[in-house]
Amino acid sequence: MSEFKPQIFSGIQPTGNLHLGNYLGALRKFVALQEQMDCIYCVVDMHSLTAQLVHEDLKEQTRAITAAYLASGIDPVKHIVFNQSKVREHAELAWVFNCVARVGWMNRMTQFKDKAGKDRENASLGLLAYPSLMAADILLYRATHVPVGDDQKQHLELTRDIAMKFNLDFEGKIRNSGTGIDITVGDQPVHAFFPMVEPLIEGPAPRVMSLKDGTKKMSKSDPSDLSRINLTDDADTVARKIRKAKTDPDALPSEIEGLKGRAEADNLVGIFAALSDRAKADVLAEFGGQQFSQFKPALADLAVSVLAPITEEMRRLNDDPGHIDAVLKDGGERAGVIAEKTMKDVHEIVGLL
Structure with missing residues (x-):
């Protein structure tokens, strides 16, 4: 050969x-x-x-x-x-x-x-x-x-x-x-x-960070379960964790440059982009200027729509x-x-x- x-x-x-x-x-x-x-x-x-x-x-x-x-x-x-x-x-x-x-x-x-x-x-x-x-x-x-x-x-x-x-x-x-x-x-x-x-x-590669600290990777070993979304989490738990995710008081920027120095905002935008197979710039074009109180429910709905079928099948298999x-x-x-x-x-x- x-x-x-x-x-x-x-x-x-x-x-x-x-x-x-x-x-x-x-x-x-x-x-x-x-x-x-x-x-x-x-x-x-x-x-x-x-x-x-x-x-x-x-x-x-x-x-x-x-x-x-x-x-x-x-x-x-x-x-x-x-x-x-x-x-x-x-x-x-x-x-x-x-x-x-x-x-x-x-x-x-x-x-x-x-x-x-x-x-x-x-x-x-x-x-x-x-x-x-x-x-x-x-x-x-x-x-x-x-x-x-x-x-x-x-x-x-x-x-x-x-x-x-x-x-x-x-x-x-x-x-x-x-x-x-x-x-x-x-x-x-x-x-x-x-x-x-x-x-x-x-x-x-999407670098998914902790929901409690945008400077640290999401980890299985983090003592806080609120820091990560587990593949076994149900829809209500996923939504609650995203709702409680750490953010800052400013609105989302309209351009990528505006994410610099905003680790938590960058992380949530990155998660949305990865789950929807879109670029961060596209996500910001849609949500730029909005507060996290508007963005987080959209992110929660997206995460649940992607992960719920996997979670359901994992439960069936684990049984x-x-x-x-x-x-x-x-x-x-x-x-x-x-x-x-x-x-x-x-x-x-x-x-x-």
Whole structure:
């Protein structure tokens, strides 16, 4: 073959309720990408152990993320939906990559620094090695593209570094095994087994901020439930949270320039724009000069119209855990076929008997 088969891989951790930011920034994009190439969407339950080992409801959270995938419109028949721990090769390839990656690479990961805080010596080894497992998640399927947000770009660069080092370290064995292809990285020709995965950024990513503080991202971990719109919130709750969202006393501007220095106004306009598939400038052309007392009800109606069908379907699916488990079992078996083939080739290349 002259090039790697186009393949998308992405995953979400089963920790906390998914919210509007997850939907606009990830799930809606996942659905759209199904029309472009083959997709593998994973619930990365093994990753959830890195920050917190003991969970009371990990199985339920895994099912809830799966329900959100399906309710948003991901097709588990045409594509693959599964949970990471169903396919043991994720952990096996991660160990090989632990031996490929350098400690210095891991220590430079900003997300490790942020999550470990000042007490880095007490952080789990899993938290430090988490990007290596992420690289294994992607490269186990020899994925070529990953939809990423700003917080994962560094990890994707590390995935490329790991792939490149593996390809170079074992280039002769890859060639002898007949499993690789010739690619060019920069000006360097390489006979590669793993692709140099590319970030997939579809237009300007909506950055959804907290409803209580427009300078902070909407987060599952924020102690205030009023800071986010959960995908499980009913219509009345969505409307109440938007009504209580922090704003300022000024009217909405008619032009984008007028949003500078007004984080909360910018956030609500951005949410309206993302939900309606419009530009912020178009939203301001319609609502410029109006007070938030007029804008918020329109935003609430829009949010409910978009999210209510997803919420209703998620509830239906969550009431049928057997169906969700069957989807994950089927997806795990199909993913496992690909993963087994990759690891068989890795064994041959590395020399594992």
